[in-house]
Amino acid sequence: MPSTSPAGTFPAHTPAASQIFTTVLTHGPLTRQEAARRAGLSPAAVTKAVRPLIEAGFLVEDAGAEVRPAVGRPANPVRVDGGRALFAGLKATGDELIGVLTDLCCRIRVARRVPLPGRTPSEVLPVVADLVRELLTEAEGFGVRVLGLGIAVAGDVDRTAGTVRRSPFLDWRDVPLAGLAAEATGLPVTVDNDVRALTVAEQWFGDGVGLADFAVVTVGAGIGCGLVVHGRVVSGAHGVAGEIGHVPVVPDGPPCHCGDRGCLEAVASDAAITARVREVTGVPVVDAADALALARQGNAGARAVYARAGEAIGRGIATVANLLGPERVIISGEGLAAYDLFAGQIRDAFAAAAFGSAARCEIRTRPLPFEEWARGAAATAIQSFVGR
Amino acid sequence: MPSTSPAGTFPAHTPAASQIFTTVLTHGPLTRQEAARRAGLSPAAVTKAVRPLIEAGFLVEDAGAEVRPAVGRPANPVRVDGGRALFAGLKATGDELIGVLTDLCCRIRVARRVPLPGRTPSEVLPVVADLVRELLTEAEGFGVRVLGLGIAVAGDVDRTAGTVRRSPFLDWRDVPLAGLAAEATGLPVTVDNDVRALTVAEQWFGDGVGLADFAVVTVGAGIGCGLVVHGRVVSGAHGVAGEIGHVPVVPDGPPCHCGDRGCLEAVASDAAITARVREVTGVPVVDAADALALARQGNAGARAVYARAGEAIGRGIATVANLLGPERVIISGEGLAAYDLFAGQIRDAFAAAAFGSAARCEIRTRPLPFEEWARGAAATAIQSFVGR
DNA sequence: CGCCTTATTTTCCACTGTCAATGAAAGAGG
DNA sequence: CCTCTTTCATTGACAGTGGAAAATAAGGCG
Numbered sequence A, B: 001m002p003s004t005s006p007a008g009t010f011p012a013h014t015p016a017a018s019q020i021f022t023t024v025l026t027h028g029p030l031t032r033q034e035a036a037r038r039a040g041l042s043p044a045a046v047t048k049a050v051r052p053l054i055e056a057g058f059l060v061e062d063a064g065a066e067v068r069p070a071v072g073r074p075a076n077p078v079r080v081d082g083g084r085a086l087f088a089g090l091k092a093t094g095d096e097l098i099g100v101l102t103d104l105c106c107r108i109r110v111a112r113r114v115p116l117p118g119r120t121p122s123e124v125l126p127v128v129a130d131l132v133r134e135l136l137t138e139a140e141g142f143g144v145r146v147l148g149l150g151i152a153v154a155g156d157v158d159r160t161a162g163t164v165r166r167s168p169f170l171d172w173r174d175v176p177l178a179g180l181a182a183e184a185t186g187l188p189v190t191v192d193n194d195v196r197a198l199t200v201a202e203q204w205f206g207d208g209v210g211l212a213d214f215a216v217v218t219v220g221a222g223i224g225c226g227l228v229v230h231g232r233v234v235s236g237a238h239g240v241a242g243e244i245g246h247v248p249v250v251p252d253g254p255p256c257h258c259g260d261r262g263c264l265e266a267v268a269s270d271a272a273i274t275a276r277v278r279e280v281t282g283v284p285v286v287d288a289a290d291a292l293a294l295a296r297q298g299n300a301g302a303r304a305v306y307a308r309a310g311e312a313i314g315r316g317i318a319t320v321a322n323l324l325g326p327e328r329v330i331i332s333g334e335g336l337a338a339y340d341l342f343a344g345q346i347r348d349a350f351a352a353a354a355f356g357s358a359a360r361c362e363i364r365t366r367p368l369p370f371e372e373w374a375r376g377a378a379a380t381a382i383q384s385f386v387g388r
Numbered sequence C: 001c002g003c004c005t006t007a008t009t010t011t012c013c014a015c016t017g018t019c020a021a022t023g024a025a026a027g028a029g030g
Numbered sequence D: 001c002c003t004c005t006t007t008c009a010t011t012g013a014c015a016g017t018g019g020a021a022a023a024t025a026a027g028g029c030g
Helices: A015-026 A032-039 A043-055 A121-142 A177-185 A194-205 A270-281 A288-296 A300-324 A334-353 A356-360 A372-386 B015-026 B032-039 B043-055 B121-140 B177-185 B194-205 B264-268 B270-281 B288-296 B300-324 B334-353 B356-360 B372-386
Strands: A059-061 A078-080 A086-092 A096-103 A108-115 A146-153 A156-158 A163-167 A172-175 A189-193 A214-219 A223-229 A328-332 A362-365 B059-061 B078-080 B086-092 B096-103 B108-115 B146-153 B156-158 B163-167 B172-175 B189-193 B214-219 B223-229 B328-332 B362-365
Touching: A015 A032, A015 A043, A015 A078, A015 A194, A015 A372, A032 A043, A043 A059, A086 A121, A086 A194, A086 A372, A096 A121, A096 A372, A108 A121, A121 A146, A121 A177, A146 A177, A146 A194, A146 A372, A156 A189, A163 A177, A177 A189, A189 A194, A189 A372, A194 A214, A194 A223, A194 A372, A214 A300, A214 A334, A223 A300, A223 B300, A270 A288, A270 A300, A270 A334, A288 A300, A288 A334, A300 A328, A300 A334, A300 A356, A300 B223, A300 B300, A328 A334, A334 A362, B015 B032, B015 B043, B015 B078, B015 B194, B015 B372, B032 B043, B043 B059, B086 B121, B086 B194, B086 B372, B096 B121, B096 B372, B108 B121, B121 B146, B121 B177, B146 B177, B146 B194, B146 B372, B156 B189, B163 B177, B177 B189, B189 B194, B189 B372, B194 B214, B194 B223, B194 B372, B214 B300, B214 B334, B223 B264, B223 B300, B264 B270, B264 B300, B270 B288, B270 B300, B270 B334, B288 B300, B288 B334, B300 B328, B300 B334, B300 B356, B328 B334, B334 B362
Parallel strands: A086 A146, A146 A189, A214 A328, A328 A362, B086 B146, B146 B189, B214 B328, B328 B362
Antiparallel strands: A059 A078, A086 A096, A096 A108, A156 A163, A163 A172, A214 A223, B059 B078, B086 B096, B096 B108, B156 B163, B163 B172, B214 B223
């Protein structure tokens, strides 16, 4: 529906071309040979696919890239011109909207956050429209068009249909967000679950590049998990997967809002940690920052709470690793601010609970700037644009 | 029988042909149109792929199949001629070998079990050779050739390489079983992990047909789990996945040999149940059959042990469902003999621990005749033959 | 018997990606 | 400085695939 002018047209009409573009996008500058090898195609196919992409400006020859054994004709690497296109990404929480403008390589160019006046779709959508308009204005400064918008929402989201089926924080049910936002902004819109969006960003632009099986675990207000199996993000048969928050991890642990006891989320979420620190130390901390500060001051009780949380996270990750055998688990989330307080426990608990080969799984952490969720949304928009 | 090509040649050289054959194999008799729809191809493509398969005898036109709205030209359904080929499947445990002969539709024609005199490869292989020879002799009675051999082994198996990397029951390490067995039998050999093999059988010939995401949980000497995600069996980055046995399910439960407490396997495996029944009732039961008999007689203590095991299994399944969102979970295994004793608990515990949409996952049980593991092995051989 | 409907087959045909040969761009060696 | 070697990239012919559309088949119906 939005104007598909020559500028917005992506000249990769065959699956192979799409695949080659994705390979170059995710694996940095690549010679045509190397790209062919990685994509499992012939060099000839790469030459043919690459030409229109260069002509359209999405790829550029990159003479300055790595030089290798200098014998024979020098290679002529190709890379994606990130500046060729921009994408907008939005993350909606219950009370604010975070928006970023990224380039085609998903590097953040602009970031914004605005409060939400309310939670109903009719209150949120105007803010979305305003924020996107603002981002589009910024984009003019770069002289490049914005080719897509991604929106990340916590909860049960059907990306294909573009609808938010259920969002606890926004209290939405069956909102056709993609359609509404497309109408309000004039951009092609991709809507996805927030953790999945973050996982997509890792898969294409982060620590998941090149891996067919990995997991992303987010620690913060809740504990989330995004899974990639067979090279594809898992959505489950009913559109929901990665519910790691209610894996039982602590024998006879604290009661969880789900009705069970000792769930990961009842031990390691921000709220759980804060409450527990209050209970153990008697200090009336009110949020995660308070609790963290107290622990950093050396308060033994608070530190023990973090240690227990770390152990729980480690066991939760071990459960994922035992079931799926991923090559790597990436830990991220706002809760990572406390990483130094539970890193050891995570690793120890993981090692103790990972069975056999699952222990070969690498654990990696990745800081999470506040715009990262919105960047994930932009990554889904890029993915849609490239046609994967 | 017009055997134009050599009997062992499978005339499906393009991926599309393979896919069409698989579709017809797994979805019973199908009209060409229906097959095209399901495979996402044009009817013309089906006609072309089907002809050589009919000529080679792998497919037959099945006039007697379902009749539908009788207007227009009558449809002409096609089905796989199971009798066109036979496959052998072997399951190796620590002390015996179970072998079956199945047809192309994986229906068992002959089943055998023989004890193993020892566990070293050099002790096991001759028995394998003998048993296969016996099955080949049986096959002569059907006048059809055996086109492949599948071998299922518990433990860490690399199907692609055809090696058993580690098998606890056989105490093997890095045994190139596929090669050895191929040499000993003259058949193409596929080696796979036993639970994965069972999962393959369900995916193609059982309750997993048509599902892109499901799980198989086996209850018996151990607790195993086979996963299918995105329509493919999960093997994990290191060849191992589905380790559900050490998911913590009972707060402060009994110690497990893995060093943790309250693992699913420490509560619901045969050995755990037997030991616990002995402990609770004081009756010196020595195996699962004893324990089961005692519970069936109405012994309250024994029944409580089964109830607890059921609850543990239900929670384990919920963990899988929460993480992967499968459409269905199929429970099988020797332990299913006690199903009436813990069915209710499995369902209740699952319902309590499954979060949101995960609860929409269907739980189904499937009895497990003793030859079923070997049938799974045959299924992997069929899969290899068809070229998937 | 001609017409209508639906299934299947046939007949091109566009298109993709590979192959093998050729061109290009260095450095090495004489 | 010229030629050879090496490796990367490109070209043009080509084989195969699967699709679209038209033709054909096989009933039932009036």
